[in-house]
Amino acid sequence: MNLKRISVKLSWMLRHCQTPRYIDLNGGWADVDVxxxxxxxxxxxxxxxTLxxxxxxxxxxxxSFDETGTKIRANQGHSIPGVVIEMESPExxxxxxHGTAERFLDAILKEGLKPMTRQFVHISPDYETAVKVGRRHGxxxxxxxxxxxxxxxxxxLYRSSNGVWQARYVAPEYFTIC
Incomplete structure (x- = not known):
């Protein structure tokens, strides 16, 4: 069984299926049996x-699973309009x-960091993670x-349960190129 292919399908079901037949918009939870x-x-x-x-x-x-183990959700990265995931807002x-590809840099420097098709811009807690993210795109x-x-x-500025920081938009005055 190809776990990577299954994980890709699971990600689509929980984060990107535009007719959210699997998830509850309030919290993004889906019934595990479904x-x-x-x-x-x-x-x-x-x-x-396997799940x-x-x-x-x-x-x-x-x-993540809920405390009963009967629900599952994606912790972030939703493109489904209206999904609300509880996140904390610590200091x-x-x-x-933020890791990105070189080909996007000119637009980002002019327009800032935008969530594009997602609800939030994803921001890494450390440089090494940002490099991995950026490498996926070029x-x-x-x-x-x-x-x-x-x-x-x-x-x-929010932090999801898996440690990814998120913002709806980051203006260019708040970042520099490393």
Missing amino acids: IIKALKERFPDFERK ELIVAQDEKGRY PPEFLY KPVILKIRARDFKNDGNE
Whole structure:
């Protein structure tokens, strides 16, 4: 069984399916039994243990179960309009980082960091993670964000349960190229 292919399908179901037949918009939770049934249609050998393995082994911590184990959700990255995920808004470190591809840099320097098709801009807690993110899109460029200044100036900055920081928009005056 190809766990990567299953994880890609799970990500689409929980984050990007534009007719949210799997998730509740309030919290982004999906019934585990519904998800298992849907994945079994495409992957006949799929079972709950496989879902638990994907959640446990996902290096980015994309998914989480609720406290009862009967619901699952993606922790961030939703493009489905209206999905509301509870996030905390703690005091950020002085700097956070955003990894992107070199080909996007001119537009970002002019227009700032935008969420594009997602609800939030994803911001990494450390330089190394930002490099990995940037590499997925091409030759990486890392932006150093003055996170504390950003928040102190009244901008909203959140942290999801897997440690990814998020903002609706980051103006160019808050970041520099590393």
